[in-house]
Amino acid sequence: MSTMSEHPTGMVCSRHVLAASAPSQPIAPVGTPFVDLGQPGSSRRMTKTAKSGRESRAAAPPMLLTERDREIIELVFRARAMRADQIQTALFTPGGSSRCQRRLTLLVRNRYLDHLPRTAVNAPAVYVLGQHSTAGNRLLRERYGDQEYRRQMRPLGAIDHLLAINDVRVRVERACLDLGWSLRQWRRSDELARLMHPIQLVPDGYFQIQRQLDGRDRTAAFFLEVERAAKSSAVLRSKLRRYGELYYSGRYEQMFGTKALRLLVVFDALDERSNMRLIESGAAEAQRQGVTFTRFATLTQIKAAQPADVLLGSLWSIPDQSGAASLFTN
Secondary structure, three states: OOOOOOOOOOOOOOOOOOHHHOOOOOOOOOOOOOOOOOOOOOOOOOOHHHHHHHHHHHOOOOOOOOHHHHHHHHHHHHHOOEEHHHHHHHHOOOOOHHHHHHHHHHHHHOOOOEEOOOOOOOOOOEEEOOOOOHHHHHHHHHHHOHHHHHHHOOOOOOHHHHHHHHHHHHHHHHHHHHHOOEEEEEEEHHHHHHHHHHHOOOOOEEEEEEEEEOOEEEEEEEEEEEEOOOOOHHHHHHHHHHHHHHHHOOHHHHHHOOOOOEEEEEEOOOOHHHHHHHHHHHHHHHHHHOOOOEEEEEHHHHHHOOHHHHHHOOOEEOOOOOOEEOOOOO
16 A cells, blocks of 8 residues: 655545555554553542543453554544545445444544534434544644644534535545546645635635546646525625636636636535526526536535546536536546
């Protein structure tokens, strides 16, 4: 397995999606069980509930930390919050649900990951790095240093919106892995906010994909906008206008170092029929404004597709043509 040391927002797809994010120098030997020795010298009295929780975690069987376990921790660190199905899409086989869940359970019990309180009994667990993931936090601090660790650990914000963004992200990452392409970078909205605040745009993500075509490296770049609320046509019109000004003024190329750009708008606001109407009106508005580098899809379409089809399948609506098309052609 090839590995390389990079900023956690940048990656090159290899055997596993997060191969580039795995430490080039192991933080602790793979197979070393984690044992929480607590805080030495602490005289704080434990409540019965806290003591019960501590004993429950301490009673968990020590785990052998595998390379894929490290990749899971890195994935959650970069993406900030993930459901089990998203982690499975990124790092396991389609039939690997049980195997994925077993590793997640061990990672939580041994404090490499934490999870948010469930909003309902049947709600899926949302895995994060937080107050209780002391072993995972320590591993990441040793790898990246305190400053980079704190920079990455920004507030989660609207969790449903973040998870919707990550539904797209994991499929792009997995598609690059399966196709042998390189995902050169993925910037989150909090990383883009300062750069793009002067133009009053904060995309939900920005990423670049590199592939070989006719023996040459070709780079494609994308802004991602996930729309989960039914916004007025005036809001979308204004946003498309600003993206058009950014690109056609040449400022985008100055900021990101490439002319290549597609704007991906993913609707997850209402029922699927309403989402399709939003696509029709959005594509018509993009055509009127000449922002023809925009592509539209629904989150339902993306989640139903195989990861590679998110890039190569006829999934995306284009302003200046009827029917759907792919983001790339082989």
